[in-house]
Amino acid sequence: MNTSNVKKLIPLLLLATSCAATAAESEISDSDRIAQYREMISDGNPADFDEMRGEELWKTVAGPKQATLEKCDLGKGAGVVKGVYAELPRYFKDTGMVQDLESRLLTCMTTLQGIPEEEITAKPFASDKKASDISSLASYVVGQSKGIKMAVSTKHPKAKEAYEIGKRIFNYRAGPYDFACSTCHATSNVRIRMQDLPNLNVKKDAQTAYASWPAYRVSQGLTRSFQWRLNDCFRQQRFPEPKFASEATVALTMFLAVGANGGEYAGPGLKR
């Protein structure tokens, strides 16, 4: 992205803030409003800043081992970022695990750069006080799959198992409210207050929803990763907190990513 694009984004960021403030008083649905907003800024998304930050981090030496991430294997060989996100999560031989993008970045940061895992997982999400390196790296990597069709494989038995477990977690009802993911995301054409909800058992909805994350969240002024998205769903489900990059979150991601197969990846997206 060049400087003129950056300049163009500044007034848009201001607009984003005012948009968030008035959304609550609006009579039209949040989705309609955000669609208008998307159109207004169709040539730029504030998430671009986070992608640029991630690209810098990818190429900069860091950690006790003073290494870059340019030898990180995200599934298509060391250093390849183009198109990798469209095939994640996947089974990785070296770790013997199915991994999503963020758990794989965690592996690379700990093994290649020698950064202690706890240092990364203590605060894996961005806040208005502090950016998150792993989150920005994720923004960079997903941007390199823009326009590529989702093609997540369940050929490997462990990938298939992750999908099956993810499906069960999607329907797992618990907590004081008895909610599962499916309570809000398994019915078509419903909404909470004015927020339209995708039916993730329907191909088109599942593709559109998955393809738009990670995303710049207008109401928060932050670019949010997919792990963050799941984390916030569980918060609203009145669940305890899912551990960052845990098997449970990767399995759920596997289920959702396979549901989105065939759809064109379009992130990082832009959300209310």
Next chain:
Amino acid sequence: MNAKLIIGLAVSAALASISLSAQAGNAAGSLDAKTAEIVKRDFRDKGIAKATRVNQDELQAMCSKYIDKLPPKLKTRLEAEQTDAIKWPADGKYMGDWKAGEKLAQSGRGMTWSDKAEDPAGGNCYNCHQLSAKEIAFGTIGPSLLNFGKIRGNTEANQRYTYSRIYNAKAMNACANMPRFGHMGILSEAQIKDLVALLLDPESPVNK
């Protein structure tokens, strides 16, 4: 091919299909067990949301297993158990203050890890239902309750029914989406009465 051979083949085919379906059943069962194990390991305490919240009661476990489509006998038994566990108001009164009910209905707060223990939970009603005609920002996961009292009448039987429905929606429909506000201790008896009034009081905006 003689008749004996045909019968023999048919029997062995039948046996094979039985053993295959048993294997499929076992695989599903072991995946259920593995899912439970992973969920118990991968969620942790945060604020007021303790890790033990992932432990399911029988109703939650069965609705998860059957993805909300229970075998009829199981459904009947679970609904009867939920009904038996309803704690009715000791004073025999079901109606509170509709104004307090409207405030509760508006609040979507409560019981997330970003809520505090001392913050009272809201009713979350407008998240999923239309109630007062004045509130246009309503959700649609549940049915519209606009004119609920006007349509159904403010009889004592209907007050009792409405109380039970809010106290424990699963008593009528085991895998309903709606939380069990009384059964799970989300709302107090007095708060549920306020919501009954919001739905049934002729003066309530729901019925105006």
